[in-house]
Amino acid sequence: MTLFSHAGFAMLTLTVKKSQGAFVPVGEKELAAVVEKPGEGWLVVIVDEEGYAKSQSKVLAENDAREILKKAMTAGIPEYTGQIRLV
Numbered sequence: 001m002t003l004f005s006h007a008g009f010a011m012l013t014l015t016v017k018k019s020q021g022a023f024v025p026v027g028e029k030e031l032a033a034v035v036e037k038p039g040e041g042w043l044v045v046i047v048d049e050e051g052y053a054k055s056q057s058k059v060l061a062e063n064d065a066r067e068i069l070k071k072a073m074t075a076g077i078p079e080y081t082g083q084i085r086l087v
Contacts (some may be wrong), residue, residue: 031079
């Protein structure tokens with residue numbers, strides 16, 4: 001819902017991640033990032049503190065994705081600059 005409020009569309013991606021051989025819920029922190037999906041375009045994602053994507057926008061033009069990221073950051077969501085894990 002956080003990303004939906006900024007992008008107008010968002011879908012859930014991961015709810016669990018594998019950690020030390022067991023599946024655990026993704027982290028509770030919400031950080032925003034923009035990532036390129038090769039051959040398709042750009043996504044805005046909400047990730048946890050380890051970069052696991054919790055939600056993502058639809059594929060966008062880079063400028064549109066960066067504008068949504070700016071809106072999220074203005075609303076108080078910190079930017080994530082590490083490696084993003086979409087799967």
